[in-house]
Amino acid sequence: xxxxxxxxxxxxxxPGEKATLSCRASESFTSTYLAxxxxxPGQAPRLLLYATSSRASGIPDRFSGSGSGxxxxxxISRLEPEDFAVYYxxxxxxxxxxxxxxxxxxxxx
Amino acid sequence: EVQLVQSGAExxxxxxxxxxxxxxxxYTFSNYxxxxxxxxxxxxxxxxGIIYPGDSDSDIRYSPSFRxxxxxxxxxxxxxxxxxxxxLKGSDTAMYYCARKVGVNAIxxxxxxxxxxxxxx
Numbered sequence: 001x002x003x004x005x006x007x008x009x010x011x012x013x014x015p016g017e018k019a020t021l022s023c024r025a026s027e028s029f030t031s032t033y034l035a036x037x038x039x040x041p042g043q044a045p046r047l048l049l050y051a052t053s054s055r056a057s058g059i060p061d062r063f064s065g066s067g068s069g070x071x072x073x074x075x076i077s078r079l080e081p082e083d084f085a086v087y088y089x090x091x092x093x094x095x096x097x098x099x100x101x102x103x104x105x106x107x108x109x
Numbered sequence: 110e111v112q113l114v115q116s117g118a119e120x121x122x123x124x125x126x127x128x129x130x131x132x133x134x135x136y137t138f139s140n141y142x143x144x145x146x147x148x149x150x151x152x153x154x155x156x157x158g159i160i161y162p163g164d165s166d167s168d169i170r171y172s173p174s175f176r177x178x179x180x181x182x183x184x185x186x187x188x189x190x191x192x193x194x195x196x197l198k199g200s201d202t203a204m205y206y207c208a209r210k211v212g213v214n215a216i217x218x219x220x221x222x223x224x225x226x227x228x229x230x
Contacts, residue, residue, distance in 0.1 A: 001173070035216055037154075044206055044220035045146075045154065056216075088154055095213045096170035098144075098156040 002027055002091050006101035012109040019076040021104045023089035028069045033093030036065060036074045039103075040085045048087075049074065076106075084108050111135040113143075113207050113221035120227045121197050128193035129224045131207030138188035139164050142210040144217070145181060145192045149203045157181075159210065160190055170213075197228045 003026040013019055023034070031052040037045040047056040049065040052072060062077040076083055089101040116130040131143060144159040158171040162183045169181050183190045190207060207221040 033214060039154075044223055045217075046220075047216060047218065050216040090154075090156075092210075092216060093214050096144075096156070096159050097172045100154040100156065103153045 001097055002029060002094055002099050004089055004091060004099055004101035006087075006089060006104045008104060009102070010105045010107060012107050013079055014109045015079050015081055017079050019074075019079055019083070019106055021074040021076075021087055021106070023067075023072040023074070023101050025070040025072075025091065029091055029093055031068045031072070033091050034065075034067070034072050035090045035092060036063075037088045037090065038083075038085050039088065045088065079106075081108075111209070111219050113209060113219055115205075115207055115221040115224045118225040118227070120229070122230055123198055123228055124196050125228075126193070126195050127197055127226065128191050129205060129226065131190045131192075131221050133188045133190070133209070136209075138162055138183075139185055142213060142215075143183065143190040144208045144210060145179075145190075146206045146208055147175075147203045148206065148223075149200075157192070157205075159213070161213070162190075197226075199228050199230075201226060202228045 005024045007022045034052045036049040039045045053065040064075045086103045092098045112134045114132045139162045142159050142161045145157040147155045157175040158181045160181045161168040162185050180193045204223045206223045208217040209219040
């Protein structure tokens with residue numbers, strides 16, 4: 001099983017600042033199979049990025065992704081008030097155990 | 110428009126059985142994978158398993174942590190996927206989401222709204 005560890009657990013920032021979220025895997029896998037999701041309270045997750053760096057439909061370009069092997073990063077260039085939420089990375093290449101990271105809570109400072 | 114509409118919230122006692130549903134519309138049900146994701150209160154997301162309804166036999170795959178604890182099925186005639194338990198435990202209390210995947214190793218492109226299952230004596 002690929003274990004994904006996200007850091008930090010909580011990130012406190014202000015609107016307009018840059019956010020950098022990390023996702024580290026217990027073993028290397030193809031970057032084609034790394035996604036990032038955003039989840040707000042009471043809502044289903046929302047796909048942000050897939051294949052490490054491809055934005056899903058309707059996702060603003062302030063969201064970007066990078067990485068390879070075991071280290072992946074989600075960057076939000078300038079935080080908007082609606083960006084404060086919980087973010088999950090997920091690997092989806094090892095059927096059927098598509099593991100998620102434990103999540104990073106992005107909160108308003 | 111693609112939609113996944115899940116059944117309503119459930120309150121059950123330990124030991125009881127339960128089957129929750131995910132009704133799909135707006136696409137050809139047999140041609141896409143449907144998965145189930147658990148989210149325990151205040152916790153993260155856990156992938157439980159997936160099903161490919163297919164035109165003939167279904168392909169069902171369980172994550173190791175959930176194999177033997179739940180059953181995933183589908184009724185192609187009514188475009189509905191199911192997640193069921195034969196004997197619930199308190200630790201099954203969670204929100205359960207269904208999710209559509211284009212392929213077995215593809216992203217989730219649509220989510221259901223979630224079904225809250227509460228197991229309490």
